[in-house]
Amino acid sequence: MNQNDLNGSPPARRKPVRSAASRERSRTLKLLLLIALVLALWALAIVGIVNLLKKDRTPQPVPAEVTTAAATPDETLPPEDTAPSTSAPDKNGLLFETKEVSASGIYRGDLILVNRDHAYRFEENRETKIISLYTFWREWPAYSYKLQSSELQLADFICTRMSEMFDAFLAETGDNSYLITSGWRSYEEQVETVAEMIAKYGSEEEAMKYTAPPGYSEHHTGMAFDTYIFVKDGDKTATYKPGAADMPPLYNWIYENCARFGFIKRYDEEKSGITGYSGESWHFRYVGKPHAALIAEKNFCLEEYLDFLREYTYRNYLEYTDPEGAKYAIYYEKVENETVVTPAVTDAAGTEVAPPVIGDRFPDRVALRLPQGVPCEISGDNVSGFIITVKLS
Numbered sequence: 053m054n055q056n057d058l059n060g061s062p063p064a065r066r067k068p069v070r071s072a073a074s075r076e077r078s079r080t081l082k083l084l085l086l087i088a089l090v091l092a093l094w095a096l097a098i099v100g101i102v103n104l105l106k107k108d109r110t111p112q113p114v115p116a117e118v119t120t121a122a123a124t125p126d127e128t129l130p131p132e133d134t135a136p137s138t139s140a141p142d143k144n145g146l147l148f149e150t151k152e153v154s155a156s157g158i159y160r161g162d163l164i165l166v167n168r169d170h171a172y173r174f175e176e177n178r179e180t181k182i183i184s185l186y187t188f189w190r191e192w193p194a195y196s197y198k199l200q201s202s203e204l205q206l207a208d209f210i211c212t213r214m215s216e217m218f219d220a221f222l223a224e225t226g227d228n229s230y231l232i233t234s235g236w237r238s239y240e241e242q243v244e245t246v247a248e249m250i251a252k253y254g255s256e257e258e259a260m261k262y263t264a265p266p267g268y269s270e271h272h273t274g275m276a277f278d279t280y281i282f283v284k285d286g287d288k289t290a291t292y293k294p295g296a297a298d299m300p301p302l303y304n305w306i307y308e309n310c311a312r313f314g315f316i317k318r319y320d321e322e323k324s325g326i327t328g329y330s331g332e333s334w335h336f337r338y339v340g341k342p343h344a345a346l347i348a349e350k351n352f353c354l355e356e357y358l359d360f361l362r363e364y365t366y367r368n369y370l371e372y373t374d375p376e377g378a379k380y381a382i383y384y385e386k387v388e389n390e391t392v393v394t395p396a397v398t399d400a401a402g403t404e405v406a407p408p409v410i411g412d413r414f415p416d417r418v419a420l421r422l423p424q425g426v427p428c429e430i431s432g433d434n435v436s437g438f439i440i441t442v443k444l445s
């Protein structure tokens with residue numbers, strides 16, 4: 053053991069002695085390796101670029117052919133996907149861009165769902181113009197239907213659509229016996245209606261099978277009406293309940309034709325488990341074109357129809373050609389809720405008097421994917437988003 057070892061220093065290393073030829077070989081080898089490395093990097097870069105180009109040229113997935121197509125479930129898109137699209141227009145010439153709208157629009161529009169679970173939002177619909185149907189009817193040129201009361205009211209555009217429908221009935225049959233018995237109802241009127249129904253049926257439970265709690269009636273929208281049939285022949289008169297066994301078959305006309313004017317028979321007996329109402333063969337609701345035709349074709353109630361539409365996104369929209377040959381693109385834009393925490397309430401002494409509340413609400417503004425430069429109709433569903441309807445041809 054020498055002194056060096058005791059100090060813990062390692063023994064000096066001896067450098068290997070190499071010949072000049074060996075050094076030359078090593079240098080050549082290094083050079084070759086370097087060239088190989090550079091070539092490999094080039095090859096990788098080229099493959100990468102080709103892949104990128106391929107990706108850019110890959111066409112957008114073509115939406116599956118219409119009504120029978122299986123729909124793609126909605127998806128949450130990363131932020132970059134909400135930027136204006138720079139890809140080519142699709143086969144229908146549609147190119148989508150992002151536009152901001154007020155989220156309160158969820159509660160407005162032809163397709164809002166108002167039922168026992170979803171209240172009508174009076175506040176969000178205060179601009180809906182409710183007018184006297186009697187005044188409108190007196191000024192409407194054709195005497196194509198009758199009114200049970202001069203107090204009846206409806207949304208202004210529904211007065212027009214409904215009158216156009218009965219004008220067609222009069223033109224096709226020479227008859228004008230449909231009798232409008234109910235139209236728009238205020239919250240207060242629904243309170244009265246419920247009281248009357250409880251008196252009639254003997255209990256609130258029984259009454260609620262036939263009427264909606266205040267705030268939850270479709271009549272609040274101004275887009276629903278009830279009709280009976282009042283036939284006057286000389287001195288003889290007869291009143292029929294639509295769909296009743298004794299009703300003359302002529303009056304099936306409304307069921308066969310209402311979709312042409314944007315109306316649906318809202319409550320079918322066979323759908324009562326979904327709608328929450330027994331069949332109401334006299335109650336019609338406006339949902340607009342082409343939705344009324346599609347609902348009738350599919351034999352959906354409005355609840356089922358909205359569930360069906362919620363499966364279609366702007367990337368894979370529903371294409372529908374209505375019975376009149378007009379072609380539409382229809383899709384759903386879901387609005388994500390945000391969680392809102394309302395802080396706890398404390399009194400002057402700092403004692404908590406109400407706990408913090410965690411709830412969901414929609415943001416004030418939402419971004420929708422809408423077709424660029426093409427008019428479209430936007431309707432809320434009164435639940436969680438918007439239905440976009442684009443007329444293609």
Ligand SMILES: [Zn+2]
Pocket residue numbers: 234271276277278334335336
């Ligand atoms: Zn009704």
